[in-house]
Amino acid sequence: MSDISIRVAERADAAALSELAADTFPLACPPSTTPDAIAEFIAEHFTVERLADWLEDADRTLLVAEEPGGRLVGYSMLIGGASGEPGDTDAAAAVSARPAIELSKFYTRAGAHGSGTVAGPLMTATIDAAGAAAASTVWLGVNEENARAIRFYEKHGFGKVGRKTFRLGDRLEEDWVLERPLA
Numbered sequence: 001m002s003d004i005s006i007r008v009a010e011r012a013d014a015a016a017l018s019e020l021a022a023d024t025f026p027l028a029c030p031p032s033t034t035p036d037a038i039a040e041f042i043a044e045h046f047t048v049e050r051l052a053d054w055l056e057d058a059d060r061t062l063l064v065a066e067e068p069g070g071r072l073v074g075y076s077m078l079i080g081g082a083s084g085e086p087g088d089t090d091a092a093a094a095v096s097a098r099p100a101i102e103l104s105k106f107y108t109r110a111g112a113h114g115s116g117t118v119a120g121p122l123m124t125a126t127i128d129a130a131g132a133a134a135a136s137t138v139w140l141g142v143n144e145e146n147a148r149a150i151r152f153y154e155k156h157g158f159g160k161v162g163r164k165t166f167r168l169g170d171r172l173e174e175d176w177v178l179e180r181p182l183a
Contacts, residue, residue, distance in 0.1 A: 004073065004117050006125040009062035013072070014052040017064070020072045021046035024107035030145045030173060037169025061129050065108065065122045074108035074118045076126040080133050091139055094162025094177040101135035113148075123156050131182045138182060141166060141175035153178050 009017060022042045029038055054060050059081045065074035079087070084099020086092040091102070103126060112118035130138040141164050142149050158178035166173045 003068050004065050006065050006121055009064045011055050014048050016072045017051045018046050018048045028146055030143055063125050065118045073112050074122050077105035078130055079104045088164055090164035091177050095139045095179050097137040099135050100137050100139055101130045101133055103138050103140040137179055139179045144174045144176055
């Protein structure tokens with residue numbers, strides 16, 4: 001996986017992104033999450049149509065990590081907006097600077113975990129894209145039980161600034177709000 005390229009996703013990537021999202025989302029779910037809740041979330045949020053809509057949304061930037069031959073092995077999604085205000089009330093109270101941009105999605109395939117060839121370069125490109133969007137800070141929510149992801153984000157300059165909730169199935173999950181200043 002040493003020849004990974006990072007690029008801005010295109011409309012033609014919608015189907016591959018949908019498959020990638022369905023493959024990687026379960027990796028970040030708490031152990032208590034039921035398979036039905038995961039399947040329901042994927043069916044609602046990671047359809048080809050939904051990904052195509054995201055790719056056409058001017059307030060979203062999707063980046064993909066791609067192997068030679070075109071297989072996607074990771075992706076990220078930033079969500080901005082003219083106001084630079086976090087869309088989540090709890091995050092808005094916790095995040096210290098404006099304009100803020102949300103790192104809404106950051107996933108790599110299980111086989112890429114720990115390789116050092118996908119997530120690091122993808123995060124660097126994602127932070128660069130957030131800065132290019134003129135954001136002062138980037139924030140994200142991460143499940144409090146996802147220690148591996150929390151360590152990764154902290155390694156890349158994010159720090160815990162608050163808490164928020166995330167609905168997954170019939171459960172309200174607890175997330176940390178992490179923030180990384182860009183200036």
